[in-house]
Amino acid sequence: MADEAGVSRMTVSRVLRGGHLVRAPLQERVFAAVKKLNYRLNVSARALAGSGPSRVGLVYSNPSQAFLSELLTGALKESSKLGMQLTLTADADSHDRTSEIESLLRSGVTSFLLPSPACDAPDVLELLREAKARWVAISPANLEIHPFSVSADHFDIAGRMTARLIELGHRRIGFIAGDPASKGGAERLRGHLRAMASAGIAECPVEQGYFTFQSGLEATERLLKSTAACTAIIACNDDMAAAAISVAHRHHLNVPEDLTIVGFDDTPIASIVSPAITTARQPIAEMAQSAIRMLHAAAMAGEADENKRTQKVLPCTLIERESSAGPREQPLPEAALS
Amino acid sequence: MADEAGVSRMTVSRVLRGGHLVRAPLQERVFAAVKKLNYRLNVSARALAGSGPSRVGLVYSNPSQAFLSELLTGALKESSKLGMQLTLTADADSHDRTSEIESLLRSGVTSFLLPSPACDAPDVLELLREAKARWVAISPANLEIHPFSVSADHFDIAGRMTARLIELGHRRIGFIAGDPASKGGAERLRGHLRAMASAGIAECPVEQGYFTFQSGLEATERLLKSTAACTAIIACNDDMAAAAISVAHRHHLNVPEDLTIVGFDDTPIASIVSPAITTARQPIAEMAQSAIRMLHAAAMAGEADENKRTQKVLPCTLIERESSAGPREQPLPEAALS
DNA sequence: CTGAAAGCGCTTACAG
DNA sequence: CTGAAAGCGCTTACAG
Helix, strand or coil: CHHHHCCCHHHHHHHHCCCCCCCHHHHHHHHHHHHHHCCCCCHHHHHHHCCCCCEEEEEECCCCHHHHHHHHHHHHHHHHHHCCEEEEEECCCHHHHHHHHHHHHHCCCCEEEEEHHHHCCHHHHHHHHHCCCEEEEECCCCCCCCCEEEEECHHHHHHHHHHHHHHCCCCCEEEEECCCCCHHHHHHHHHHHHHHHHCCCCCCCEEECCCCHHHHHHHHHHHHHCCCCCCEEEECCHHHHHHHHHHHHHCCCCCCCCCEEECCCCCHHHHHCCCCCEEEECCHHHHHHHHHHHHHHHHHHHHHHCCCCEEEEECCEEECCCCCCCCCCCCCCHHHHC | CHHHHCCCHHHHHHHHCCCCCCCHHHHHHHHHHHHHHCCCCCHHHHHHCCCCCCEEEEEECCCCHHHHHHHHHHHHHHHHHHCCEEEEEECCCHHHHHHHHHHHHHCCCCEEEEEHHHHCCHHHHHHHHHCCCEEEEECCCCCCCCCEEEEECHHHHHHHHHHHHHHCCCCCEEEEECCCCCHHHHHHHHHHHHHHHHCCCCCCCEEECCCCHHHHHHHHHHHHHCCCCCCEEEECCHHHHHHHHHHHHHCCCCCCCCCEEECCCCCHHHHHCCCCCEEEECCHHHHHHHHHHHHHHHHHHHHHHCCCCEEEEECCEEECCCCCCCCCCCCCCHHHHC
């Protein structure tokens, strides 16, 4: 490897650790060689020689399998690239959680990946702080309390979703909010309202939902009964969007001809129901990769940047499927106006 | 550590690996010292010194996320326990596949986990054999060609599913087969027919399906048209079971009151449709764990057992939900007969 | 059966 | 900014 790049193994090591003290041309030679040889750092050797976090603990509590698989593939790809080893821990309840973390701590793990429910638990954070461990929170409810965090940009994607519907010609757009305790749900509502305001639309019917199919059913009924009937409904997640579709069908409304319905998260139900739901995807894999990179960088920086904080927010992707279209009473297209 | 026990570190190492060539008194001294010092073997050092495969490559091609997440959690848990590192590779097509494997091989990976489509590709196996790499096939189409494999017991679970329906009182049970090219599908049919035969039921209507929703629709129509109407339908996977439910509803048959419908695999659709589908779960995580353990054991055994073969078959789990019940014209319960 | 030697692939700490 | 040396904790292969 060092031969391939024409440098000493020392230089290779430095480049692979961030290469702060290596000149650009040398760095490039090393990267080229890495690529050519498909070189992978030997985790065991690194761990043995004693640098960097060689093991990172990932603590998850019953997430959806879609979420988990993306999280794992993202984390695994990045960590194998950086020569870190992932150690998994699932927990059924909060008691498991702390005891699992304690045992990881005892076995020398000092870096953690904490997806949402775990990073919101005070006892977990307490434990980690005491042990002087490092963690990055993934989609935390509260950004402020975490030195490192990665989140999806719910505000932005909700705004784009609403803007898209407005662009399709919708003006009366109903919104089914998520559980009020949810940070992501609140952000989505905020993004929606901002986009409505930007378009100069004052009337914004919002009904409270709780992310469940049942709550979606009820919220949709209320929305459809309200005086000015909507031509589009934005549900704060796919389950509620699916519920909205079923209520629409019950009322003999065709989706999307009579009513556009969209959701969020791109969960399995969004592709299974008919029509397939227009929704938005969170960049879970990228979030995990980012998180691993942050852990790595932080460990490399060492004590130096002990007070550094990083909050990363990644954009979501809009996925247009069959449940959205322009409203029946289409306003004149711009071309016709000119 | 060696000092504490008054022996050489070599002896310590030998004892800790099973101590076959060490005398009892020495072994006891070592164990006592281990206990006293709370000594823990350094996995990294062991891996570095070159025992066991430290890295295993996992090659997957667009599996379902549910499958992937279980496979990864299983593989990851076991490999972190054994001090092995997992390296992931996804491929979009078969060309990717071989080139990705080649690059892993070049980087020194000699142990592979090969889930189904990859382990059935002749070019992949050819590549691996040439490189003298070791692999364990997960759910291969053909067991014979793999020295190591792990599979789910489709024959057994299908038999149990059928037996359960018979126990509920069903006699006229229709079966929608899977793609004829699928090994698992064939095994399920075989298991079903065996159970029917064991119960002395001669009439076994079987319609060909292809695992798709559409094929399930058609097969169900054919099954319902056949002279002796079934009281239960076993579809070879959940998608076809969901299709069967929708056909039943179209014919104004209530599920499960008028018709029991069951599937296999416990995919998301099974819990989303109404009624939720009775199905069976494959032990994916356990299969991955087994596979990792086999890789580890094989590497430990070394050249000695070069010709050893291991085919592991794990049982599936029956999940009874809402789509199955006894038939309407319930035969007299046994108690009433006596 | 037991031990002295050499090395796994990296990194730290020390020179230039 | 770059490199030569020594060592992390184990194991392999070789002597006794």
